[in-house]
Structures are given as C-alpha cells and as structure tokens.
Amino acid sequence: MNRKRVSAHQPVLLATVAAKAGVSIATVSRIVNGETGRASAETIERVQKIVGALGYRPNHVGRALRRRESRIVAMLSPNLDNPAMAAIAASVETALRSAGYVMILCDTHDRAELQDEYLHAMRSQAVQGYVLVNAVQSEALSASVARGDPIVFVGRRNPAGAGSFVGIDNRRAGADAADHLWAQGIRDLAVIHPTQGSSASRDRVDGFVRRLKELGLPCEAIRQASALGLSHLEVGYAAAQRLIDGKSWPGGLLCPSDMMAYGAYRLALEKGIRIPETCRIVGIDDNALNAWIAPWLISVRIPYADFGAKVVGQLQALWAGEQPSEQLLPHELIVR
Amino acid sequence: MNRKRVSAHQPVLLATVAAKAGVSIATVSRIVNGETGRASAETIERVQKIVGALGYRPNHVGRALRRRESRIVAMLSPNLDNPAMAAIAASVETALRSAGYVMILCDTHDRAELQDEYLHAMRSQAVQGYVLVNAVQSEALSASVARGDPIVFVGRRNPAGAGSFVGIDNRRAGADAADHLWAQGIRDLAVIHPTQGSSASRDRVDGFVRRLKELGLPCEAIRQASALGLSHLEVGYAAAQRLIDGKSWPGGLLCPSDMMAYGAYRLALEKGIRIPETCRIVGIDDNALNAWIAPWLISVRIPYADFGAKVVGQLQALWAGEQPSEQLLPHELIVR
DNA sequence: GACAGCCCGGCAAACGTTTGCCAAACTGGT
DNA sequence: ACCAGTTTGGCAAACGTTTGCCGGGCTGTC
Known part of the structure; x- marks a missing residue:
C-alpha cells in the first residue's frame, strides 16, 4: 500500500x-x-x-547533466591484488579527492577486452578523465586517444603512441640494480622476466644488461630466463626454475618486480638456497611489506605515494588544454 | 577562434x-x-x-537523472594498502561489474570524519548503495542507516546497530587457532591485539581465549598485550614488544590479522627468535603472499574472493526491499 | 524630471534520457 | 460501412541543476 x-x-x-x-x-x-x-x-x-x-x-546528477562535468575520473588498473597497483590506486584516490573528484575503479585483470569494456562504460558515465595503469593495447584505447580524451598513463606508457605519463626511469632503475650488485663484487649475474613483458619490464632488464656491459661484463655472461604466467609471482617461480635448470644459482638476480622476486624466493627456499647469503635478489617496487617480512630483498623503491599528485596534475594540465607530458619520479635502491 | x-x-x-x-x-x-x-x-x-x-x-547522466538510478555503488574502505582490503575491493568490483554496476572507491584511512565526508559526497553522487568495509561509528553513518540507505557492512558489523553483513565467524576463527596450537602441544600461549580493537579483532581474541579455557587452560595463563598504532604492522610490533618485555617468547602467538603477525615477526627477527621453531605465529586473513614469502605463518584463510558476490547479493536483496541479513562465510586454517 | 547605471532577483531554456498518454493506421469481424 | 482491437509511433513532461537574459526598483547626475 x-x-x-x-x-x-x-x-x-x-x-x-x-x-x-x-x-x-x-x-x-x-x-x-x-x-x-x-x-x-x-x-x-x-x-x-x-x-x-x-x-x-x-544533486550531482542534475549538475553533471547541466554543466557537462561529472567530476568523476576512471582509473583502470590490472589486478588490484598486486600491492604496487593498490598503492597507486590509494594514492590517486587521495589526490583526486582533495581536488574535488571521485574515482571509479575498474579492475581490467590485464585483459584487453575488459579494458575496452570499461573504456566504453566509462565513456557513457561521462567521466572527465582516465588514469590507465599498465594499459595494454586495445581498440577502444586507440579510439579514446584519437578522440583526444584526457588520459594519463601510469607505469607503462601509451602502448599506441604518445600521451601523458607518470612513472620512473625504468632503464636507470635496472642500471642501478646492476651497479649495486657489481659493487658487491658479484659477477655471476642473472635476470628473469615475463616472456611477453611490458615496456616497463623490458626497459628494466635492458638497463640492467647495458649497464653491466658498460662495466665490462660480456653480454653472454648474463644468464636470462623468462616464463609465461598469470601473475608475476608465478612468472618469477617458473622463470627461476628455467634459469637454474641443471645449473647453479647465480650470485645476483634481478627481478623486474617484487612479485617476481617473491616467486624466485620460493623456489630458492624449496631448493635450500640461502637468501641473501648465496644469492642476492633485487626486485623493483619495494613493497611496503618488504621491511617487515622480506628484509632479504634488495629493491628499487618507487614513490607510489607521490604518483597521485602527479597524476592529478597531469589531468588538470590536459583539462586546461596543455599538451601531454611525461613525468619521471625519482627511485631509490633500498638495501636492508 | x-x-x-x-x-x-x-x-x-x-x-x-x-x-x-x-x-x-x-x-x-x-x-x-x-x-x-x-x-x-x-x-x-x-x-x-x-x-x-x-x-x-x-549517456548515463541523463538516464540517471530521469530514472533516478545511477548504477553506481560506493565502496568505503580503510587503507587500501592492506592487502586484505585490496582483495575485498577487487572482489566487490568484479561482482558489481558483472551485475552492471560501477564502483566508486573511497579510502577513508580509517578516520570517522573522512568517512562522513565520503558518505555525504556519495549521497550527492546519488549512489545506489554503499559497501562499508570495517566501518567506524560516525554521525553521517547513523544518519544514513536511519534513512534506510542500502548499506552492506563487510568485515566489521554496523558499529551502530543492525545491518547487512558479510564476513566470517570471528569467534570461531579464534577458537580454531586455539585448537590448532593446543593440538600441537603448545601450552605457553599469548595473544596481541590493537588497544582499541574493532569488534572483529575483539571477537577473534575472545574466541581464542574462551576456547583455551574450555580446553582447560586458565585464563591468566594466556599472556595478552596490546598497543596503539596507525597500522596493524606497527601495532603487531609494539604489542609483541610489550608482550615479551623482560619475559620469554611464548610458544604460540595469536595475532588477529596477518599484518600484526608481520609486525611480531619483525621483532622476532630482531631478537633472534626462530619462527616457527621457537614460536608458532598464527595470523588471520591468509594474505596471498604468505605462500610465497611467509610460509612460517599459520593463518586463517578468509575467502575474500567470494565476498564480492555475497555483497552484491545483499545489496540486491536490500534493493528488493528485503530485510538486512548476515552472511557468514567459511574460513579455514592454513598450515604450511 | 529624464536618463544612465547598478543592485537584486526571477523566468525559462537548456542538459539527455525515459515514459505516460494519445493518436493514426491498420486488421478483421460483423 | 462500421466498430473494436491491435500495432506502431510521436508529444511532451518530467528528473535537478545552471545560467543567459530580462526587468523592476533604486541612486545619482545633468
């Protein structure tokens, strides 16, 4: 009634x-x-x-309709389960809030078709901007870029051309890892990576290898292995397995992400290899938990907490009609 | 021009x-x-x-205005940096998407005034439902509940009265931890917790202590310590410090969250205590990383990946005019 | 007293969609 | 030929807000 x-x-x-x-x-x-x-x-x-x-x-709906601005920004991120992604999400969210925006979060599971689905859905939500973390190439992305939508790429550059970007100098991060291991006197070095790595992964490995060559280590002396896998954890485990297949553990190992380092660590545990005594593992990200439960891991700290402010800054620049630009933040190798 | x-x-x-x-x-x-x-x-x-x-x-804005339904759901979560919260967020997001909704994510940093600010902001966004993870008592929350807004509480019950809830049986989780340690023959047991714990923390500790009493361990034989702190990591570290102040390490230690367990672990490392040989630590959450880098941790696995579907189910029930209800999911003690 | 300029405030048209209601055109049965 | 019923589709009013434009009343100046 x-x-x-x-x-x-x-x-x-x-x-x-x-x-x-x-x-x-x-x-x-x-x-x-x-x-x-x-x-x-x-x-x-x-x-x-x-x-x-x-x-x-x-009422924001009425206002959005009339003013044609929703004050909503969409963030597309692959697997939030990765602490690094969660850190970025948290940072961006906080920065958006203080700028008066709210954030719709979309977990693309690193799949192009989901990314497309979300890009379409967000467009009909009339979002004012996009934050794409580790974006993959996709049709709707190209269309969005072509339309001139305000997009900031984080971690991984626009897989199809130019665009605003927030991240670190991945090549230098790899080089810094190389310098550190070299300075420790370690010469039997190795690196693992995902078979179809992103540009970020590739750059890190690349920087590592190049720097070692500069230091005098012949390219073929650096052992490399890769693996396919769903998560970097599994990639790390499987790639490490290939790496040591029949051979000894290297004295130093670069993993292009902490997650891969954890994977390699698990294998080391299973094989009875002592970390860090026998093998120094270097990761990249410096997950906040490292200090507590993985002090054996050397890692390149990425200032994810600072990403949010930079991202919002880039968005505002785009809204103001400025050209896309790249913003590289400083990283720092952490040894515990 | x-x-x-x-x-x-x-x-x-x-x-x-x-x-x-x-x-x-x-x-x-x-x-x-x-x-x-x-x-x-x-x-x-x-x-x-x-x-x-x-x-x-x-255009969803026009549609939302006319139909008076935004198909937006707000999720308020304290610190996303906590992997458990990130897991919940990811799960809820996925479930919402397949139900045709999008999720606005708000990080309340566990602060009542931010929670209020977000609740107000979300109301003017005309969101259709709220998912409140570990909500705290606050003015706008009471108002929202009183208004009959569709709210699902996750992890922690409505701090002010009844309401839909998705979580686990915390008391039983504590009891299961007690059973396990007891079955291992460990009798010098301890528990740490945040000084102003949530109902969830309290229930876990409570279940632990009660079960031990049933098993015949006098209450005063169970050492307890608590600490204030920003994060559970710090709480775990500080509380463990108080716990062992001058005294020996217990043989078994319950921490009401994995984060606290990590904090205690760090202290153990610093003190040269061998984990798990000297002291079995039991956490709750079973962080996905445990299998990889913290195999020493016994933990009660909470099926966060299943939370999303349950949460969306509860929301839909509320939208259909049904009464709020509670949904307890099964947990499982994991020993590695 | 005419006129310009300002202050205060209302009217009504958007914004993009949905939907109740009406109506024209057709169908088939008588 | 008429009528009832169905099919097909358009009109226009919402939804809650913002904002261009207009106007009435006041003040001050010539």
Whole structure:
C-alpha cells in the first residue's frame, strides 16, 4: 500500500530550500555556488541558514547533466591484488579527492577486452578523465586517444603512441640494480622476466644488461630466463626454475618486480638456497611489506605515494588544454 | 577562434540516431532499451543498425537523472594498502561489474570524519548503495542507516546497530587457532591485539581465549598485550614488544590479522627468535603472499574472493526491499 | 524630471534520457 | 460501412541543476 512511506525521506532539493526561503531556485543555486553579488547580504544569509538547517546538498546528477562535468575520473588498473597497483590506486584516490573528484575503479585483470569494456562504460558515465595503469593495447584505447580524451598513463606508457605519463626511469632503475650488485663484487649475474613483458619490464632488464656491459661484463655472461604466467609471482617461480635448470644459482638476480622476486624466493627456499647469503635478489617496487617480512630483498623503491599528485596534475594540465607530458619520479635502491 | 574544433567530436545522442533513422527519439530510446512490441521489426532493425554504425551509447547522466538510478555503488574502505582490503575491493568490483554496476572507491584511512565526508559526497553522487568495509561509528553513518540507505557492512558489523553483513565467524576463527596450537602441544600461549580493537579483532581474541579455557587452560595463563598504532604492522610490533618485555617468547602467538603477525615477526627477527621453531605465529586473513614469502605463518584463510558476490547479493536483496541479513562465510586454517 | 547605471532577483531554456498518454493506421469481424 | 482491437509511433513532461537574459526598483547626475 504505502510502501513508499517505509523509508522515503524525500530528498531536499533546490526547490525545497527556495520555497522555504521565499526566493527562486535560481537564487538559491547561485548562493550555493558561492556567487556573490547577485543577492543581498540578508538573502544570502537567510538562504545559507536554511541550506544548513535542511542539509541541502546539490544533486550531482542534475549538475553533471547541466554543466557537462561529472567530476568523476576512471582509473583502470590490472589486478588490484598486486600491492604496487593498490598503492597507486590509494594514492590517486587521495589526490583526486582533495581536488574535488571521485574515482571509479575498474579492475581490467590485464585483459584487453575488459579494458575496452570499461573504456566504453566509462565513456557513457561521462567521466572527465582516465588514469590507465599498465594499459595494454586495445581498440577502444586507440579510439579514446584519437578522440583526444584526457588520459594519463601510469607505469607503462601509451602502448599506441604518445600521451601523458607518470612513472620512473625504468632503464636507470635496472642500471642501478646492476651497479649495486657489481659493487658487491658479484659477477655471476642473472635476470628473469615475463616472456611477453611490458615496456616497463623490458626497459628494466635492458638497463640492467647495458649497464653491466658498460662495466665490462660480456653480454653472454648474463644468464636470462623468462616464463609465461598469470601473475608475476608465478612468472618469477617458473622463470627461476628455467634459469637454474641443471645449473647453479647465480650470485645476483634481478627481478623486474617484487612479485617476481617473491616467486624466485620460493623456489630458492624449496631448493635450500640461502637468501641473501648465496644469492642476492633485487626486485623493483619495494613493497611496503618488504621491511617487515622480506628484509632479504634488495629493491628499487618507487614513490607510489607521490604518483597521485602527479597524476592529478597531469589531468588538470590536459583539462586546461596543455599538451601531454611525461613525468619521471625519482627511485631509490633500498638495501636492508 | 575555432578551438572547439580541435578535439570536439560531438557525442552521438538519441537525437542523432533518431534524425538519421527518421523516427522520434522516444522510439530510439525504447529500442535501445530492448522494448519490443513498440516498433515494427523493420524499424527496430534499421535503428539498431544505425546505433551500431554511429556507436551510440546512452549517456548515463541523463538516464540517471530521469530514472533516478545511477548504477553506481560506493565502496568505503580503510587503507587500501592492506592487502586484505585490496582483495575485498577487487572482489566487490568484479561482482558489481558483472551485475552492471560501477564502483566508486573511497579510502577513508580509517578516520570517522573522512568517512562522513565520503558518505555525504556519495549521497550527492546519488549512489545506489554503499559497501562499508570495517566501518567506524560516525554521525553521517547513523544518519544514513536511519534513512534506510542500502548499506552492506563487510568485515566489521554496523558499529551502530543492525545491518547487512558479510564476513566470517570471528569467534570461531579464534577458537580454531586455539585448537590448532593446543593440538600441537603448545601450552605457553599469548595473544596481541590493537588497544582499541574493532569488534572483529575483539571477537577473534575472545574466541581464542574462551576456547583455551574450555580446553582447560586458565585464563591468566594466556599472556595478552596490546598497543596503539596507525597500522596493524606497527601495532603487531609494539604489542609483541610489550608482550615479551623482560619475559620469554611464548610458544604460540595469536595475532588477529596477518599484518600484526608481520609486525611480531619483525621483532622476532630482531631478537633472534626462530619462527616457527621457537614460536608458532598464527595470523588471520591468509594474505596471498604468505605462500610465497611467509610460509612460517599459520593463518586463517578468509575467502575474500567470494565476498564480492555475497555483497552484491545483499545489496540486491536490500534493493528488493528485503530485510538486512548476515552472511557468514567459511574460513579455514592454513598450515604450511 | 529624464536618463544612465547598478543592485537584486526571477523566468525559462537548456542538459539527455525515459515514459505516460494519445493518436493514426491498420486488421478483421460483423 | 462500421466498430473494436491491435500495432506502431510521436508529444511532451518530467528528473535537478545552471545560467543567459530580462526587468523592476533604486541612486545619482545633468
């Protein structure tokens, strides 16, 4: 019968306030939006009092429709289960909030078709910007880029061309790892990586190998192995297995992500190899948990906590009509 | 001058399609929404073809305004940096997507005033439901509950009264930990916890202690310590420090979360205590990384991956007008 | 007193969609 | 030929907000 009664506080609208204040909704709207000089001081005061008393809050849907700005930003991230991705998400979310935006989070599971589905869905949500973490090449992405949508790429550059970017200098990160191991006097070095690595992975490995060559280590002296796999954990385990197939463990091992390092570590445990005494493992990311439960891991710390502010800065630049730009943040090798 | 030209593909609207098809926007709307029986087969076919060709996608803002449903759900979570929270977020996001909703993610940093700010902001976004992970008591929360907003509490029950809930039987989880340690013949047992723990933490500790009492261990034989702290990592470290202050390490230690266990582990490392030989540590959550880098940790696995579906189920029940209900999922003690 | 300029505020048209209602055209039965 | 019923589709009013434009009343100047 009167099922509406059950929980139907009807929302307070501009009209509600306007009626109570004896002014038009236009006036209330202007006052709510801080437009001064369009109403007398007394009117403003009175309306504001009523707004407060009634707890009026503008309906964002109506506003978005009229102003054509939703104040929503979409963040597409592969597997949130990866702590590095979670850290980026947290950082971006916080930065967006302080800039007055809210974040829709989409987990693409690193799959192009899901990324496309989300890009379409977000477009019909009328989001104002996109943050693409480790994006993959896909049709809707190309279309979005071509349309000139405001996109910031994080971690991995636009797989199809230019675009705003926030990340680190991956090549230098690899080189820093090389320098460290070299300085420790370790010469039997190895590196593992995903078989179809992203540009980020490739650059890290590349920087590592190049630097070692500069230091005088012949290319063929650096053992390499790769593996396919769903997660970097499994890739690390499987690639390490291939690496040591019949052979001894290297004295130093670069893993292009902490997750891969964990995978390699598990194999080492199973084989009775002592880490870090027998083999120094270097990861990249420096997961916050390392300090607590993986002090054996040397890792390149990426300042994920600072990503959010940079990302929002890039978005605002795009909104202001500026050209896309790249922002490289400093990294730091952490040894415990 | 013509700056609009630069990147202004004007969006394709119902009107665009309607004009091209020579029908009214009403007809297009109905066809897009799958309403059959209101247009001839040929018209439907023709319109659908044009919709496909033009790539028309309904604008969700317009639709939300008219239908009064945004298909947006807000998820409020404390620190995403906690892998357990990230796992919940990922699971809920996936479940929402397959139900046709999108998720706005809000990181409350476990602070009541931020939670309030978000609750207000989400209300003006006209979200259709709320997923509150480990919610804290707050003013806007009470108001929202009183208004009858559709809220599902996860992990921690509504701090102010009843409400839909998804989680595990925390008391039994604590008891299971007690059973395990007891069965190992360990009798010098201890437990640490946050000084102002949530109901979840309290229940876990409570279940642990009660079960031990049932098994014949006098209450005062169970050492307890607590600490204040920002993160459970720090709480674990500090509480463990108090626990062993001058005294020996216990043979078994319950930590109400894996994070706290990591904190205790770090102290053990520093003190040269061998884990698990000297002290069995039991955590709760069973972080996915445990299998890889913390095999020493015994942990109660919580099926976070299943939370999403349950949460969405609860939301749909609330939308259908059903009463709030509680959903307890099975947990399992994992020993490696 | 005419006129310009300002202050204060309202009217009404958007924004893109959905949907209740009406109506024209057709069908088939008498 | 008429009528009832069905099929097909359009009109226009919402939904809640913002904002261009207009106008009435006031002040001050010539």
